[in-house]
Amino acid sequence: MYEIKELEQQWKRYKIKQLLPYAIGAIVVTILLGMGGFWYGFVSDTPPSKNHQAVSKSNQNDPSANTLTTQVAQKHIDTLWSPPIGTILSLTPQQPLQESKFSKKANLTTRHNVENVHHMQGGELPVEPINEIPIIQIDEDVGVSTQEFSTPQQPKKKKKLDLHIVATQSGELLQRIEKRFMHTKDSADALFLARRYYELKHYKKAEIWAKRANEINPDLEESWLIFVRSKIKQGHIEEGLRVLRAYVELSGSPKAAALLQRFQKR
Amino acid sequence: MKSRYEAAKYVFVDSIDIEDYIDLDTSVSAYTQLSQSIQKPLKMILLFGKPGTGKSILLNRLHTKLKHQRDIYYFETPTTDEKEFFAKLYEIVANQKLPADKEVNFGALVRFCQELRNKRDIVILLDEAQMYSPQIMEKIRLLSDTRSIKFIVSLHKTEDEDLIAKAHFQSRIWEIIELKNATIRDLQTYVHKKLLKKNLFDIANSIHPKAIRLIYRFTQGNFRECNKLMFSLFELCQYYDLHEPSKIRYDKIPLKLIEMAAIKLGYIDV
Numbered sequence: 001m002y003e004i005k006e007l008e009q010q011w012k013r014y015k016i017k018q019l020l021p022y023a024i025g026a027i028v029v030t031i032l033l034g035m036g037g038f039w040y041g042f043v044s045d046t047p048p049s050k051n052h053q054a055v056s057k058s059n060q061n062d063p064s065a066n067t068l069t070t071q072v073a074q075k076h077i078d079t080l081w082s083p084p085i086g087t088i089l090s091l092t093p094q095q096p097l098q099e100s101k102f103s104k105k106a107n108l109t110t111r112h113n114v115e116n117v118h119h120m121q122g123g124e125l126p127v128e129p130i131n132e133i134p135i136i137q138i139d140e141d142v143g144v145s146t147q148e149f150s151t152p153q154q155p156k157k158k159k160k161l162d163l164h165i166v167a168t169q170s171g172e173l174l175q176r177i178e179k180r181f182m183h184t185k186d187s188a189d190a191l192f193l194a195r196r197y198y199e200l201k202h203y204k205k206a207e208i209w210a211k212r213a214n215e216i217n218p219d220l221e222e223s224w225l226i227f228v229r230s231k232i233k234q235g236h237i238e239e240g241l242r243v244l245r246a247y248v249e250l251s252g253s254p255k256a257a258a259l260l261q262r263f264q265k266r
Numbered sequence: 267m268k269s270r271y272e273a274a275k276y277v278f279v280d281s282i283d284i285e286d287y288i289d290l291d292t293s294v295s296a297y298t299q300l301s302q303s304i305q306k307p308l309k310m311i312l313l314f315g316k317p318g319t320g321k322s323i324l325l326n327r328l329h330t331k332l333k334h335q336r337d338i339y340y341f342e343t344p345t346t347d348e349k350e351f352f353a354k355l356y357e358i359v360a361n362q363k364l365p366a367d368k369e370v371n372f373g374a375l376v377r378f379c380q381e382l383r384n385k386r387d388i389v390i391l392l393d394e395a396q397m398y399s400p401q402i403m404e405k406i407r408l409l410s411d412t413r414s415i416k417f418i419v420s421l422h423k424t425e426d427e428d429l430i431a432k433a434h435f436q437s438r439i440w441e442i443i444e445l446k447n448a449t450i451r452d453l454q455t456y457v458h459k460k461l462l463k464k465n466l467f468d469i470a471n472s473i474h475p476k477a478i479r480l481i482y483r484f485t486q487g488n489f490r491e492c493n494k495l496m497f498s499l500f501e502l503c504q505y506y507d508l509h510e511p512s513k514i515r516y517d518k519i520p521l522k523l524i525e526m527a528a529i530k531l532g533y534i535d536v
Contacts, residue, residue: 004505010536011526017536 187217194226203230221253232263269507274469275500277460278493282322282342284330288459290452293320296445300328300418303441304336304389309410314421315445318490321420324445325391328418338389344397351402358388359415372405379412388415395419447487454478456489457496469500472519480524484533498527 174196181189194209207230213223224247231240241263248256287293296313303311315321322342329340339358345351352370357363359379364370382388392398398406409415448456457478461470485491502523506514514520528534 004502007502007526007530010529011522014525014529014534014536 181212185216187213187220187223190216191220191223191226194223194230198226198230201233203233206230207234221251221255225256225259228259237263267508269504270466270469271500271503271507273464274461274466275497275504277464277466278496278500280490280493280497282326284323284326286460287323287327288456288463290448290455292446292448292452293324296320296324296443297327299443300324301332303443304328304332304338304416304418306441307413308416308441309413310407311416311418311441311443312421313418313443313445316447316488317422318488319445319447320489321445322393325393325418325420329391332389336389337386338391340391340393342393344392344394345402346397346399348399348402348405351398352405355390355409358390376408376412379409379414382414383412384414386414389418390415391418391420393420395421448489448492449487450478450482453482453485453487453492456492457481468516472515472517474518477519477521477524480521484524484528494531495524495527495533498530499524502526502530 174193177189177193180186181193190209190213194206194213197203197209198206206226210223210227210230213220214227217223224243228240228244228247231237231243241260244256244260244263247253248260300311300313313321313325325340326342329338332338341354345354349369352372352375353364356370356375359375359382392406395403406417406419410417454475457473458470461467461473481492481495485495499519503514503519506523514523525534529536
């Protein structure tokens with residue numbers, strides 16, 4: 001009869017060998033789960049990103065820099081930049097006002113505007129703070145504000161940053177473009193500003209910038225149409241239609257013709 | 267004091283006795299096929315399979331069942347001596363013993379077998395035919411051509427099967443029956459029936475399906491290996507029953523003991 005005790009010892013060794021891979025597997029799985037949980041917790045609790053910090057730093061350095069919250073937009077934008085009338089006229093010796101073929105025909109546009117400009121010379125152009133239209137809206141969940149940029153904050157737990165660009169840039173940004181225009185005399189900038197002000201329902205400013213765009217580049221159809229629309233929106237319907245008719249006669253633009261027809265029907 | 271497991275141990279002593287034959291699905295199917303093949307006008311029937319698949323016991327059963335109905339003879343132990351082999355063959359064919367100082371003239375034997383055609387239908391069951399020399403196998407082929415003697419040759423299935431591959435044998439082997447290892451279901455039936463045959467009902471009930479699966483894992487359904495393992499298992503059970511009864515359960519054979527038996531037989535390399 002063989003040794004039972006020795007056989008039992010061999011059996012124990014066999015069982016240990018058999019269960020060892022499972023034990024190792026269980027330990028590995030536990031470690032992986034632990035690491036996964038640690039990583040998940042670590043990633044979800046990370047501080048604000050470097051981009052935000054860079055933005056906050058740049059914002060801190062540039063006092064006129066725009067912050068990115070509605071609250072900031074409301075707080076800091078109290079005036080829209082508009083150059084004093086004197087400034088406009090002082091620029092003209094280098095670049096006199098160009099009377100385009102259209103403005104000659106219309107006969108009213110430029111002078112009327114100059115008169116208006118002169119009348120308003122005494123003061124600045126009316127200011128309409130943009131407080132009802134947010135500049136760049138960030139989800140409140142993110143909750144990033146100017147004050148928060150300056151100091152390290154407890155990051156919120158939501159991972160996703162959802163940016164909704166709802167409307168135009170802030171008044172300060174438009175001011176920057178207007179300042180830039182003074183140097184570049186770029187019709188694209190003027191047209192951009194005319195379009196933007198028209199969308200903001202600042203029809204007076206839209207008219208002025210559309211006119212400036214026309215003066216630099218009389219072939220810009222859009223600036224003419226913005227000009228006409230702005231006029232009509234301000235209640236100067238006959239004048240607007242007169243300009244539009246002249247433009248249609250000279251350019252033959254179907255778009256302008258359609259617009260004229262639409263206005264005439266009304 | 268005797269242990270209940272002693273009788274169970276001897277149930278699984280490896281033998282080819284007909285009393286130990288168990289009807290299983292696979293063995294019944296092989297037996298049926300073999301008995302039907304004998305009826306056909308075949309020269310040679312090849313029965314092959316791995317060692318321990320039940321070839322010998324099948325031939326023995328066939329011989330036992332048909333010996334009163336047919337001219338059937340079972341050469342259980344292979345003969346390496348050609349003289350001795352043909353002397354036995356002469357006794358069968360001539361129905362008389364060869365004189366001691368005489369040798370069989372093979373040519374005359376062949377002619378005699380040719381004359382026996384349609385008069386006698388002799389079936390010779392040759393077990394462990396791989397042990398016969400090629401010369402004997404050649405003469406067996408010639409005798410099968412007489413059509414008065416039908417040979418059922420049992421062989422181990424080996425890698426080197428050149429004996430079967432030889433052209434002159436291939437043309438003569440009209441039927442090939444292969445025996446394979448038992449399925450897990452067959453093995454369970456085999457173990458239970460073996461114990462029930464000896465009225466060991468309690469022990470048969472104590473071997474649960476999980477134990478059978480473990481036994482199958484170690485033996486792969488080979489009957490011979492199963493017999494060895496079961497013998498060792500009940501030997502261990504006998505020991506614990508007599509000396510450490512707390513370590514044994516009568517309602518369920520512990521898997522530990524099966525594994526210990528496997529270690530003892532070398533199925534598990536510790």
